[in-house]
Amino acid sequence: MILIAIVIGCILGAVIGISAPMIPYTYSGYLAIAIIAALDSVFGGLASTVNKNFDLKIFVSGFFGNAILSILLTYLGQKLNVDIYLAAIVVFVGRMFNNLAIIRRYYLEKWTNRNQNQTQEQTTGEEK
Amino acid sequence: MQKEKKDYIVMSIIIGVVCVILLAVMFMQFKTVEETDITAIENMREVELRTAISEWKTKYEETAEKLEANRKLIKDYQEKIEKNEETSSLIDYDLKESDMILGKTDVYGEGVVVTLEDNSECKVTYSDLIELINELRYAGAEAISINDARIINMTEISQPNGVMTINSETRVHSPYVVKAIGNQTYLSSTLNLKDSGFIDTCRARGMTIKLEQVKNVPILKYNGEMKTKYMMKGEEKE
Numbered sequence: 001m002i003l004i005a006i007v008i009g010c011i012l013g014a015v016i017g018i019s020a021p022m023i024p025y026t027y028s029g030y031l032a033i034a035i036i037a038a039l040d041s042v043f044g045g046l047a048s049t050v051n052k053n054f055d056l057k058i059f060v061s062g063f064f065g066n067a068i069l070s071i072l073l074t075y076l077g078q079k080l081n082v083d084i085y086l087a088a089i090v091v092f093v094g095r096m097f098n099n100l101a102i103i104r105r106y107y108l109e110k111w112t113n114r115n116q117n118q119t120q121e122q123t124t125g126e127e128k
Numbered sequence: 129m130q131k132e133k134k135d136y137i138v139m140s141i142i143i144g145v146v147c148v149i150l151l152a153v154m155f156m157q158f159k160t161v162e163e164t165d166i167t168a169i170e171n172m173r174e175v176e177l178r179t180a181i182s183e184w185k186t187k188y189e190e191t192a193e194k195l196e197a198n199r200k201l202i203k204d205y206q207e208k209i210e211k212n213e214e215t216s217s218l219i220d221y222d223l224k225e226s227d228m229i230l231g232k233t234d235v236y237g238e239g240v241v242v243t244l245e246d247n248s249e250c251k252v253t254y255s256d257l258i259e260l261i262n263e264l265r266y267a268g269a270e271a272i273s274i275n276d277a278r279i280i281n282m283t284e285i286s287q288p289n290g291v292m293t294i295n296s297e298t299r300v301h302s303p304y305v306v307k308a309i310g311n312q313t314y315l316s317s318t319l320n321l322k323d324s325g326f327i328d329t330c331r332a333r334g335m336t337i338k339l340e341q342v343k344n345v346p347i348l349k350y351n352g353e354m355k356t357k358y359m360m361k362g363e364e365k366e
Contacts, residue, residue: 005140009147016148017155028160035157038150056139063146 030071033085037066040092040099047099050106066092231280231350235271239309239345240264240316242337246302249334254287256330260306260319261285263326267318269308271347275300278350295352312341 023031041063048054070088077084227233242260244252261279264272272279277298285294292300308315319326319339330337 001136002140002143005144006147009144010151012144013148013151013153014155017152018159020152020156020159022163023156023160025160028157031153031157031160035150035154038153042146042150056142060142060146063150 029085030074033070033074033088034067036089036092037070038063040096041066043096043099043103047102050103229270230354231271231278232354234346234349235309236344236346237270237309238312238343239269239307239341240312240319241340241342241345242306242308242319243340244302244304244306244330245336245338247334247336252292252302252304252335254285254292256335257285257292257304257306260326263318264306264308264310264315267310267315269310269315271309273307273347275305276348278348280350280354282354295350297352307342307345307347309345309347316341 041059044062045054045059048059070085070092073088074085224233228235242264244256244260246252257274261272261274274285274294275298277294277300279294283295285292286296287293292304294300316339320328322328327337327339
């Protein structure tokens with residue numbers, strides 16, 4: 001069910017995105033930072049799913065809140081002539097790597113566990 | 129069981145919506161980035177900036193030149209204005225001076241007042257007044273009036289049918305008060321010359337004549353029109 005929703009959402013989003021009008025270049029910087037924030041939330045969500053403590057409220061609020069906050073910070077930085085978006089990128093990308101590492105470890109563990117089980121089964125079978 | 133299923137559906141929908149939003153925004157961004165081609169823009173921008181800078185520089189120089197020229201113009205104009213003011217004030221002064229000389233303004237100053245009066249013995253004639261004016265002018269009188277009729281350069285004194293007129297319209301009667309502005313001493317001494325002087329000759333004829341030296345003689349302006357008809361300015365023309 002969730003997978004279907006994700007697939008349909010992705011296709012729909014892609015279609016909408018392609019057919020949507022182009023944004024002015026000035027605002028594409030804000031959009032990029034918002035995308036990074038959203039992606040960070042998505043990876044965070046994936047990681048929490050893997051850890052089995054996924055909370056929809058936290059995910060949705062993080063998804064939108066981070067995006068909006070990062071846009072606001074970028075805007076503020078532009079007003080102050082400080083590249084605040086760099087800090088946002090560093091934080092978000094760092095967290096993304098952390099989350100990716102969690103996911104990777106989980107699946108690696110799972111994989112190694114399965115391999116071990118298989119070998120154990122094989123060895124037990126041979127013993128039998 | 130039912131509630132869990134509902135929650136599950138809601139979660140799926142929300143995640144789907146999130147995916148829609150994320151993908152839509154991402155693709156929009158991709159499109160924007162692709163179509164604007166950041167590196168090309170950066171390069172172009174550098175070149176553009178350079179050209180823009182040089183353009184602005186030339187523009188600035190042009191504007192500065194224009195400003196300088198305009199400033200010069202303003203300065204010139206100001207000088208001209210000052211000059212004009214000078215000339216106009218000079219002209220004004222000249223005008224006032226010539227008005228005064230011509231008799232178009234009231235004047236006052238030191239001078240003499242000569243009073244001629246008819247009596248049973250002798251009557252004052254126009255030739256007496258003309259002679260008196262001539263004498264006064266000789267003595268350096270700057271302004272003369274007879275009974276407050278200003279004597280100007282075109283003044284004539286005539287006596288048609290025994291009526292004395294000055295400037296062909298002003299009638300004057302005895303006593304004739306002749307005021308003259310000028311050096312008091314010169315005026316009075318010229319008139320007072322022994323035997324041959326104006327006063328003595330008049331007295332010899334039996335005329336009543338009185339000479340006063342006055343510190344402040346007021347002489348009124350000429351009220352008539354000053355018209356020239358045949359006179360023309362400049363050199364002789366064929």
